[in-house]
Amino acid sequence: MKDFHPHRPTLEDVARLAGVSLGSASRALSVPDRVKPKTLALVKGAVEQLGYVSNGAARALASKKTRTIGAIYPTMYNPAFVQSLDTLQRTLWDFNYQVVLASHEYKPEREYDVVKAVVERGVDGVVLVGTAHEDRVFDLMRQRDIPLVLTWENDEPRYGECIRFDNRRATYLMTKEVLKRRHERIATICGYLEHNKRARERLDGIADAMREAGLELDLDDRPP
Amino acid sequence: MKDFHPHRPTLEDVARLAGVSLGSASRALSVPDRVKPKTLALVKGAVEQLGYVSNGAARALASKKTRTIGAIYPTMYNPAFVQSLDTLQRTLWDFNYQVVLASHEYKPEREYDVVKAVVERGVDGVVLVGTAHEDRVFDLMRQRDIPLVLTWENDEPRYGECIRFDNRRATYLMTKEVLKRRHERIATICGYLEHNKRARERLDGIADAMREAGLELDLDDRPP
DNA sequence: CTGTTAGCGCTTTCAC
DNA sequence: GTGAAAGCGCTAACAG
Numbered sequence: 001m002k003d004f005h006p007h008r009p010t011l012e013d014v015a016r017l018a019g020v021s022l023g024s025a026s027r028a029l030s031v032p033d034r035v036k037p038k039t040l041a042l043v044k045g046a047v048e049q050l051g052y053v054s055n056g057a058a059r060a061l062a063s064k065k066t067r068t069i070g071a072i073y074p075t076m077y078n079p080a081f082v083q084s085l086d087t088l089q090r091t092l093w094d095f096n097y098q099v100v101l102a103s104h105e106y107k108p109e110r111e112y113d114v115v116k117a118v119v120e121r122g123v124d125g126v127v128l129v130g131t132a133h134e135d136r137v138f139d140l141m142r143q144r145d146i147p148l149v150l151t152w153e154n155d156e157p158r159y160g161e162c163i164r165f166d167n168r169r170a171t172y173l174m175t176k177e178v179l180k181r182r183h184e185r186i187a188t189i190c191g192y193l194e195h196n197k198r199a200r201e202r203l204d205g206i207a208d209a210m211r212e213a214g215l216e217l218d219l220d221d222r223p224p
Numbered sequence: 225m226k227d228f229h230p231h232r233p234t235l236e237d238v239a240r241l242a243g244v245s246l247g248s249a250s251r252a253l254s255v256p257d258r259v260k261p262k263t264l265a266l267v268k269g270a271v272e273q274l275g276y277v278s279n280g281a282a283r284a285l286a287s288k289k290t291r292t293i294g295a296i297y298p299t300m301y302n303p304a305f306v307q308s309l310d311t312l313q314r315t316l317w318d319f320n321y322q323v324v325l326a327s328h329e330y331k332p333e334r335e336y337d338v339v340k341a342v343v344e345r346g347v348d349g350v351v352l353v354g355t356a357h358e359d360r361v362f363d364l365m366r367q368r369d370i371p372l373v374l375t376w377e378n379d380e381p382r383y384g385e386c387i388r389f390d391n392r393r394a395t396y397l398m399t400k401e402v403l404k405r406r407h408e409r410i411a412t413i414c415g416y417l418e419h420n421k422r423a424r425e426r427l428d429g430i431a432d433a434m435r436e437a438g439l440e441l442d443l444d445d446r447p448p
Numbered sequence: 449c450t451g452t453t454a455g456c457g458c459t460t461t462c463a464c
Numbered sequence: 465g466t467g468a469a470a471g472c473g474c475t476a477a478c479a480g
Contacts (some may be wrong), residue, residue: 010457021467026459036465051367057290057348058457060281061472068324068345076310079303086300089325093338098345100292101313101325110370114317121292121322122280143275144232234473245451250475260449282473285456 009050018046029054060122068098070126072117074106081129084151088127097124108134116140127151134160154197167198171205179213186210188217233274244271253278277418284346292322294342294350298330304352308375312351321348332358340364349409351375357382391422395429403437412441 007013015025020039028035028043035043046052050082060066071088073081089099102118104110111130115137118126128137131154138159141148147161154160178186188206193199207217231237239249244263246432252259254266259267270276284290295312297305313323326342328334332397335354339361342350352361355378362383372384380386402410412430417423429443 009398012457018451021470022458023460024466027466030459034465039465051364053286053340053364053459054344055366055457056344057281058282058472061279061285061474062457062459064459064472071325076306076313082306085325086327089300089327093326093341098341099325101295101309101323102317103310103313105283116277117317117322120278120280140275140277144277236473246474247452248450248478251450254475258449263450279473282456283475286475288456288475322451389468 009052011052011054013048013050014043014052017050019043066122066124067096068100069122070100070102070115070121070123070124071102072114072118072128072130073101074109074130075103082127106130110130112137112140119144119146125149128153128160131155163194165198167201168205168208171202172209173205175206175209177208179215184215186215186217233276235276235278238267238270241274242266244435290346290348291320292324292347294324294339294345294347295325296335296338296342296350296352297325297327298354299327305376308353312346325348330354332356336361336364343368343370349373352377352384355379389422391425392429392432395426396433397429398431399430403433403439408439410439410441 011025011029012022015022016024018039020028020042024039025043025046028040029047032040056203058068068069071085073085076082076085084102085099092099100118100121100123102114104114111128112134115126115128119140125145126141127149129150129152131152133150133153135158138148138157142159148157148158149163150157151163153162153164154164173187188203190199190203195204203219207219210217214222229427230302235253236246239246242249243264244252248259248263249267249270252264253271256264267285280290286375293316297309300306300309309323309325316323322341324345324347326338328338335352336358339350339352343364347370350365351373353374353376355376357374357377359382362381366383372381373387374381374384375387377386377388399410410430412427414423414427417427427441427443431443434441
């Protein structure tokens with residue numbers, strides 16, 4: 001257990017204790033292979049002895065990299081989003097990135113505020129989940145030149161990359177599986193199709209696969 | 225839509241455009257009531273025109289406050305944790321704080337790494353969720369003097385505040401409700417009691433309420 | 449109320 | 465390889 005330090009040790013303290021320069025101490029920690037093994041050992045020893053923990057704000061300011069990305073969700077009460085968040089967080093962790101989380105309860109105006117706050121706080125990129133985004137969200141990201149990834153989004157992205165679901169291909173592949181088992185009379189429960197592009201795409205996928213097999217999906221044969 | 229800026233505008237740019245000093249610009253943004261209305265207007269105008277967004281890293285470095293807290297969970301696949309996270313995030317948002325999220329899959333060793341990473345990145349405090357923590361986690365927090373809140377924790381905290389469940393009081397209150405409805409023969413399904421302090425506490429709460437009502441909980445009357 | 453100035457702790461040239 | 469020094473963009477005294 002370490003003693004109480006009135007002044008949280010800085011890299012300068014480490015350098016002094018190790019008997020090397022500030023620059024060397026910095027290098028020892030971020031590019032260890034560019035310092036002599038002896039220097040490295042000295043610095044590591046000092047770090048250990050002081051219980052040194054680097055200051056992310058200073059590092060971010062100097063390097064212009066925060067190593068954090070913002071994740072913005074409509075809500076956390078959708079298990080699919082939770083899984084997405086968890087995966088994101090774990091994946092980024094492996095890349096030595098951290099996640100700042102925010103949600104906006106499906107309110108586009110709040111989404112802008114949230115994005116802005118996250119950007120001000122400092123992120124190297126943001127992941128936007130959900131479907132309806134205001135233009136100014138994209139404007140902000142574009143103007144600041146911040147990488148943006150959208151997902152669970154229907155429209156063409158106005159800025160940034162977009163990860164989508166290919167509903168048509170998904171049902172196409174499912175149907176192929178069914179057909180592979182030599183079924184020929186296939187029923188599908190698809191819900192309402194009006195105003196539901198995704199549902200229609202799924203149906204299209206099924207029809208595609210059936211057509212390929214010389215079968216036909218009878219779209220009219222459904223209850224009211 | 226803003227034009228492309230080769231150099232993201234800084235507060236200095238804002239100050240220059242507004243025709244005020246750096247200090248005044250800073251104040252206008254953080255303590256608006258301490259500048260002349262005219263100055264405020266000038267600065268706000270410049271901010272708007274430039275599309276200025278403050279730099280969190282610089283602010284954090286200068287003010288020694290990150291306005292973010294770290295939330296560390298065992299997993300995200302427990303709905304109770306998700307709700308806790310969501311509430312935490314929303315509450316902190318109202319206080320103008322942000323949340324950096326991390327999870328460690330119930331592995332105490334990983335928990336330390338996670339806490340350390342979050343602390344290095346810079347947080348004003350951390351919320352630790354879960355039951356088994358290594359000593360060095362507490363040592364780290366204590367040595368850096370970082371506020372810590374534990375929850376879903378059984379033991380006495382070795383450092384920081386702890387928010388617990390009062391199982392005994394919970395069932396006590398529940399039982400009072402039942403008694404209020406004039407029931408006198410009360411059954412309880414409580415699962416195994418051995419090695420389960422929480423279960424025993426819950427039973428105690430029931431017994432407490434019944435005793436108060438002059439009733440007795442027959443602990444032996446249960447299937448094997 | 450405002451301008452000036454000195455850092456915050458670290459990374460990063462730049463010479464050596 | 466290493467040290468010296470110049471910032472990164474902002475806040476917080478400090479005088480005026």
